[in-house]
Amino acid sequence: MKNQFSHVSTWVFDLDNTLYPPECALFAQIEIKMTDYVMRELGVNKARANYLRDHYWQTYGTTLSGMMREHEIDPTPYLFEVHDINLDHVPQDLILRGHIKSLPGRKIVYTNGSEFHADRVLEARGLSGIFDAIYGIEHSDFHPKPSSEAYDAIIARDKFAPQTAAMFEDDHRNLKVPHTIGMRTVLVGPKVEGDHIHHQTTDLTAFLSQIVG
Ligand SMILES: [Mg+2]
Numbered sequence: 348m349k350n351q352f353s354h355v356s357t358w359v360f361d362l363d364n365t366l367y368p369p370e371c372a373l374f375a376q377i378e379i380k381m382t383d384y385v386m387r388e389l390g391v392n393k394a395r396a397n398y399l400r401d402h403y404w405q406t407y408g409t410t411l412s413g414m415m416r417e418h419e420i421d422p423t424p425y426l427f428e429v430h431d432i433n434l435d436h437v438p439q440d441l442i443l444r445g446h447i448k449s450l451p452g453r454k455i456v457y458t459n460g461s462e463f464h465a466d467r468v469l470e471a472r473g474l475s476g477i478f479d480a481i482y483g484i485e486h487s488d489f490h491p492k493p494s495s496e497a498y499d500a501i502i503a504r505d506k507f508a509p510q511t512a513a514m515f516e517d518d519h520r521n522l523k524v525p526h527t528i529g530m531r532t533v534l535v536g537p538k539v540e541g542d543h544i545h546h547q548t549t550d551l552t553a554f555l556s557q558i559v560g
Pocket of ligand 1: 361362364516
């Protein structure tokens with residue numbers, strides 16, 4: 348395992364359901380707020396709002412992208428509102444913290460959420476202060492993963508070489524572009540078939556222990 352990552356000097360982590368387990372169900376809280384936002388902003392009922400959110404997710408990658416493209420909403424208040432969630436039940440993981448710290452090279456968080464959200468979650472999880480950069484949707488000109496524009500923007504900003512980088516993600520769609528541009532890909536979640544997935548684990552902490560151990 349260690350050998351398969353020996354060329355890696357930039358470690359890119361998705362945030363939601365990657366750096367914390369899906370059991371934390373933070374997305375359930377965010378989803379309620381996104382639906383409320385769409386209902387209020389477009390004056391539609393809950394069923395219609397959920398339908399639109401699903402449509403935007405399929406078509407543009409995120410609810411926000413759809414709302415920006417089709418309704419020209421201002422992303423800043425949206426991002427604040429939907430990510431203003433309760434994190435009391437997010438457990439700290441100091442073993443995960445130790446493993447990430449021990450990875451050789453640059454460590455980055457890249458989320459389709461906002462930097463505000465990432466900062467709060469990392470703090471709750473005990474992972475503050477160990478990443479060299481934190482990028483949110485606002486740093487990719489609001490292009491969401493899995494679009495290639497999103498990765499182009501983040502790579503241009505961070506200036507890492509994809510051939511010497513690895514990407515950890517719970518959404519396999521978001522590993523397609525990284526695989527194409529030469530990154531090592533790790534799916535953090537249940538097994539999915541696909542050539543774009545080099546490694547798969549349901550336990551990020553255990554997986555990283557094989558690399559740093
Ligand atoms: Mg995720």
